Amino acid sequence: MHAIKRYLLSRRLVHPWAWWVWALGIAGTVSMSNNPYVLALALATLCFVVAKRRGASPWSRAFPIYLIIGFWIVVYRVVMHILVGAKIGSITLFTLPSFQLPQWAAGINILGTVYVEGLVIALIQGLSLATMIVAVGAANSLADPKKLLKALPGALRELGTAIIIGMSIAPQMAESAVRIHRARTLRGDNTAGLRGFSRILLPVFQDTLDHSLALAHSMDARGYGRRAQTSRTEQRITSAFGLLGIVGVCIGLFVILDSSSPLYIAVPILVAGCGFVVVSLFIASRRKTSSTYNPLPWGTAEWLTCICGLSPLLAAILTRIYDPASMITTWVPLHIPNTIPLFVIFGLVLAALPGYLTPMLPRNTHRVRRRKALTPDILKGRTQQ
Missing domain, CATH: 1.10.287 (Helix Hairpins)
Incomplete structure (x- = not known):
């Protein structure tokens, strides 16, 4: 009992590969089903765990970017269905003037009658892809990319360096956007909308490039790439x-x-x-010529995270074999899905447990402390006056 209490009250970072196994397990579950109950619960599970276990690092603050990307993926899929999608169904939603492209353009029909069934299919397909993108964003928000590179085998160090730098582009851009927006606000520039976005776009790209070059020089000075x-x-x-x-x-x-x-x-x-x-x-x-200082621990929390993440994937594989009708929903004719894959739902509930079962973040990485540390000294001086 004392060991369990000590584990629940411990504070440390979870191994980054454990978070990636957890997220990829949920993404694999989503890829095997178009059931809206599975998609909704998977999305809720990802958001819940990220909200409970993300810190104040740049990659943690990038999670809303992945949510926005997922939203625009759904919108894009629906718009493309209205423009050039296959118009299937029997319940007419609205009718637009249609015209057909010439044969050299594959004879695609533009616009036309939009049916509710086809629109629902496009919406579910977009939601499925968006949930997988959010799963990758959740792993990128919970796992420290630097520690992820540290845990790679020596044979994959160069390949892993390129991949991890690519994955850290979105977090780095998010950090640059926040810092540049804060600087503009302190200078009295409160321009919003597209005009304000266009003003920070070029500085964000320039700041991201500068940080990438600084990272490359730093890695070269520390011996990366030498064998x-x-x-x-x-x-x-x-x-x-x-x-x-x-x-x-x-x-x-x-x-x-x-x-x-x-x-x-x-x-x-x-x-x-x-x-x-x-x-x-x-x-x-x-x-590999470099040595590893303070190796990352792999303990009970990592095993629990991996098991919780892979449990819905295993449940989805078994359900897809023995009860495929509950995983794949046909929307023609239009109906409310009356089959719920209970085994998969239970697996996704288990996937939400790392939000409670993993150790809490160290105190110096907590969002409240980070927010206080970022308070400008100028504002503190104004408060004292």
Whole structure:
């Protein structure tokens, strides 16, 4: 009992890979269903956990950007359905003048009659894609990209550096936008709307580029990209194991996706391919010259986060096999879905538990402390006067 109480009251950051496994599990669940109950609960789960466990870092403040991107994805999908989408259904919503493009443009029909069923299908498809984007944004908001790079194997350091810098573009732009907007406000420039947005657009891009160049110089000064000298034989062995692993994984996945092939052939090939990849990464990691100071812990919180994130994915796979009608909803004719995948719903409820079961953030990363630390000294002086 004392150990459980000490765990619940502990304060530390969760391993970034645990958050990515959790988010990718929810994204995989969403990709296997168009049931609106599953999509709505998955979106609510992502927002809940991010609200409970995000800090005050730049990547944490970028989560609203992913929500905005998801919203515009839904809007874009609906607009494109009205413009050039397949007009299916029986309940007419409204009718627009239509015309057909010439044959060299594939003879696409523009506008025309819009039916409620087709519009609902477009809305659900847009919501599904938006939820997967929000899942990636949730992982990017909860996981520190620098610690994510630190936890990568040495063989993937260069590739991981490029990927993580790409993922940190949105958080960096969000931090630059907040800082530039605060500076403009202190100078008395309160221009809003498109005019105000156009004024900060170029400074935001310039500030993001400057930070990227500073990061590149800093990484180069710390020895990133440098490798130890290895023999040609070891390099050939690493390349051979890597090639065999990639070929094995591709063949295994292809055989698994082919429903006519038995699983007792596909699974051993996939496992063998993954084994070759692991051996190749282990051998290649020996060429890393940098040491790891204060390695990231992987404990009970990380295992709970991974299990909670993968539970809805496992439930979705089993439900898709034994009860596919509850996962895939047909909207023609239009009706309210009366089948609810209870197993998947229970898995998504478990996916929300990391909002409570993971350790609380350290006190120096809390949003309230960060907000107080960012209070301008000028405003403090005005208050004292």
